[in-house]
């Protein structure tokens with residue numbers, strides 16, 4: 155730890171809540187880890203292309219102040235929110251007063267409480283599992299300082315009819331804020347849910363959200379999980395989602411990154427039981443000086459699992475992108491099927507992308523493939539469209555919409571799909587008539 | 588309608604069109620034949636506005652406008668259409684959405700209101716019937732995974748939808764079965780009127796049995812070296828291009 159992060163220590167010391175729960179052990183260990191590891195710099199293999207040191211030159215407000223009213227956030231609500239469970243985090247803390255639970259069978263508890271009551275064993279088993287995969291100070295910092303996190307429990311055979319919208323809102327009107335939301339989600343056997351996360355900063359000061367979202371998915375359960383990132387340029391985000399498939403289950407994730415400052419997504423899928431199926435899709439469409447880094451890990455622990463991964467990038471102006479896709483196939487994970495593709499289109503000479511597949515395979519009977527491309531828009535295709543009377547701008551828009559389609563169509567929640575389509579059409583300044 | 592004078596074009600320093608002249612009047616059908624690599628597709632691309640060819644000399648007048656001065660989409664707006672020899676595959680864009688955008692952008696160029704959904708559908712149905720093309724094909728990504736013949740029929744369908752004043756068909760008959768050739772020819776003939784003109788590039792006299800040309804031209808080494816009535820196509824088919832080569836040689840020696 156250096157001078158610029160010393161105030162974390164003060165905050166940590168103050169914050170000791172005196173609970174005896176398992177969370178406290180995690181906090182202690184994590185703070186020790188953070189003190190030792192510090193903020194990952196470019197020498198850290200996983201942070202080579204994403205520089206976040208400078209984000210720590212700012213002194214952030216850590217205390218949550220519930221300064222926002224319902225009226226302040228109404229404009230940020232997602233389409234069809236009237237039929238959704240809406241969970242609102244302000245500055246990294248869950249705010250019940252601004253949230254609405256529509257599904258009676260959805261159990262939501264403060265993490266502190268969950269760690270001590272009926273769900274203590276589950277919390278004990280799954281909380282902090284991401285730290286085994288992300289050995290860096292950033293993950294530790296969330297565990298050490300995060301407060302006001304939630305536990306979501308979806309019991310056995312429970313289908314949550316209304317989607318769960320999670321809003322991460324930072325109030326940076328008065329000063330720079332570090333928000334560290336934390337969630338643990340449990341899907342019991344044969345449970346099903348759709349979760350959508352979205353991120354917004356209000357105000358012009360710097361905002362830095364360092365999120366950890368952990369999920370356990372039991373046998374026959376189904377998780378649809380979408381992240382939509384379309385924040386202002388002063389908003390930086392490290393968003394870690396760590397999903398353990400502990401039984402033969404189905405997980406579909408779509409990560410859409412459209413705007414923001416520095417965005418780092420860690421998405422881990424741990425396939426712990428035979429016959430798990432996991433899908434990872436992503437679209438990053440960047441402009442200005444934005445930086446989006448998608449780091450994914452698919453860890454095949456058990457045999458006969460299938461994972462399918464497709465990330466697509468469109469980079470304009472001076473934006474930079476990173477894709478790093480790790481696939482581990484452990485020795486017992488025979489008959490693994492793992493596919494990975496990353497495709498990028500650069501729209502300007504000053505945009506760039508760094509893409510790296512990383513396969514580590516210790517089993518012999520597996521089917522794995524990976525491929526990545528970086529290119530420009532196809533000139534011949536542009537000419538073909540223009541020769542039919544379509545303007546250059548519209549032709550480019552049609553080609554890019556076509557390019558993005560096979561990611562976008564993986565968003566199965568219709569209002570959210572329409573919403574993302576409209577954001578992209580707005581970016582392209584073109585709506586298909 | 589179209590008047591090409593002394594057109595020169597090259598790509599990466601390689602001269603391809605070397606002083607080409609051609610005049611097409613409203614109501615006429617012209618056929619261009621010529622050996623592989625002669626420059627037929629280059630001519631078609633230059634007329635449609637493909638930027639990677641450099642036009643190094645000559646003029647092209649289209650309906651009183653300097654064609655070479657217009658962007659590809661403006662040329663389409665003015666009524667020019669090119670059926671590609673190799674139509675491009677475009678993932679994620681259905682033919683229906685594509686053609687709807689094209690129709691409405693051309694209407695916009697001409698200062699007309701966009702077609703409403705009902706009028707558009709009616710037009711689609713009509714042109715699908717003419718070109719014998721199936722709805723399921725139009726709902727798929729444009730040309731992606733289409734068979735050779737399906738791609739060509741899709742070109743003719745697009746032509747029918749856009750109702751151009753001058754249609755250039757670059758080997759639209761290549762790779763088509765006999766029935767498909769008849770359908771293509773039928774599509775073209777439906778378009779023919781005293782105000783419209785057609786330029787067909789083909790290697791086969793067979794197509795010209797269905798689309799009867801007023802003139803046949805031989806494009807050889809970047810120029811039109813011989814023009815004649817429709818019987819010229821038959822003669823070429825019989826004799827091959829050797830006699831043209833000989834004629835050109837004799838011409839050059841003289």
Ligand SMILES: Nc1ncnc2c1ncn2[C@@H]1O[C@H](COP(=O)(O)OP(=O)(O)OP(=O)(O)O)[C@@H](O)[C@H]1O
Nearest residue numbers: 598599601603621622623624625626627628629630
């Ligand atoms: N992009 C390019 N780069 C270099 N040479 C090219 C390019 N495009 C065309 N050419 C050359 O230009 C010449 C004319 O090509 P073009 O396609 O116009 O011939 P064509 O008459 O249409 O032949 P075909 O009957 O085979 O279709 C050929 O020698 C071809 O190789």
Ligand SMILES: [Mg+2]
Nearest residue numbers: 627628629672
């Ligand atoms: Mg050709």
